């Protein structure tokens with residue numbers, strides 16, 4: 481796509497989204513058009529389409545923001561297309577989505593702004609997005625959906641469970657990737673989770689799930705998961721991972737369940753002969769949030785290339801934490817625990833110019849840590865994280 485086409489799409493999109501409540505209005509107009517003009521498409525979507533459920537529109541705006549970086553965007557779209565097979569999406573649905581989005585855009589854009597050239601630019605942009613997703617889905621030979629049986633559900637904190645499943649057939653995801661999951665108590669509500677172990681021939685997989693206050697799916701997983709129930713899993717997504725034979729040192733920063741994809745990568749690296757040096761910072765609000773220290777300690781003791789520094793915001797456990805023992809400050813194989821805001825602490829060790837960086841955690845933690853690292857001299861191109869939607 482030429483740079484003028486990209487510029488036209490981005491300018492019109494930003495002009496609409498920048499208005500007060502612009503993206504919400506765009507999302508609701510898009511869905512209203514889509515469901516009115518193509519009623520059969522409604523069945524793909526969850527019953528409750530509240531304001532938080534504009535994931536599709538957020539994803540499209542994330543995509544439009546990256547039109548100028550085709551070498552990053554096209555693999556991302558290909559993964560999405562393979563994953564969208566889980567919805568049973570067919571090429572004609574892409575036409576429905578593209579047409580509805582353009583109609584919604586035209587409705588909110590200034591009439592003067594929406595010229596024939598802009599209209600054609602949108603057609604071109606949406607066609608590239610759709611063709612990339614459809615093409616990748618067509619070429620894919622792996623299953624559209626994997627199913628797995630829950631074999632263990634362990635509560636490790638009052639709002640955090642570790643769930644292990646045995647898949648009906650093994651999935652070859654790369655350590656560090658994430659995938660979307662649907663649990664039986666929340667039909668059609670797919671959510672992304674990151675496997676906490678590398679792929680294996682037995683099809684064993686593990687997820688760490690924190691119940692988000694007011695969330696639809698995560699509290700149901702924490703409170704209602706039963707041994708023997710069947711979960712559905714979509715295709716693997718994401719580009720975190722440590723390439724074999726890389727000489728670049730790695731900085732990994734993970735908070736809460738963000739440790740899952742990092743630990744999967746470290747476990748996978750532990751099976752290799754040669755590894756670059758890795759410094760992992762694992763963070764939580766309280767010492768009790770560092771629920772996986774035992775495993776990380778074993779990995780740090782066994783692998784000399786790995787340094788682990790735990791970080792907490794508060795030195796004491798909260799009153800509601802049932803274990804009244806003093807939290808251990810020193811853990812075998814690990815650096816002493818630090819107290820403070822994780823981004824600030826990590827940046828303080830910096831500037832990390834000779835490291836590739838991965839940040840995993842809540843969107844605000846990822847943004848703040850990235851900002852701190854950039855302010856301390858780390859180049860943006862060396863920082864990776866998953867999309868924040």
Ligand SMILES: Cc1cc2nc3c(=O)[nH]c(=O)nc-3n(C[C@H](O)[C@H](O)[C@H](O)COP(=O)(O)OP(=O)(O)OC[C@H]3O[C@@H](n4cnc5c(N)ncnc54)[C@H](O)[C@@H]3O)c2cc1C
Pocket residue numbers: 532658671672673674675687688689690691692693694695696697698699737738740842843866867868869
């Ligand atoms: C790439 C990726 C990988 C992920 N991996 C994991 C994982 O391994 N384990 C895990 O537990 N979760 C993970 N998540 C988050 C997960 O996908 C869900 O977003 C989360 O569980 C909330 O879903 P929900 O249905 O309970 O909440 P929703 O009903 O979707 O949202 C309810 C409210 O909670 C807010 N909210 C959503 N997520 C968060 C959050 N993380 N922190 C604070 N507020 C939030 C929403 O903005 C909304 O206001 C991952 C997300 C992404 C994008």
Ligand code: HEM
Pocket residue numbers: 521524525526533534535536539540543560563564567569573574575577578609610613660668669670671
């Ligand atoms: C135009 C290109 C499209 C892009 C970039 C895109 C991207 C995304 C992304 C990233 C998500 C959120 C994560 C997920 O659950 O997979 C999503 C959700 C979804 N997409 Fe797509 N998608 C596109 C087209 C379509 C089409 C054609 C359909 C079929 C009608 C579709 C149906 C859905 C559904 C049902 C959801 C879940 C919505 C929710 O949970 O609120 N998408 N899309």
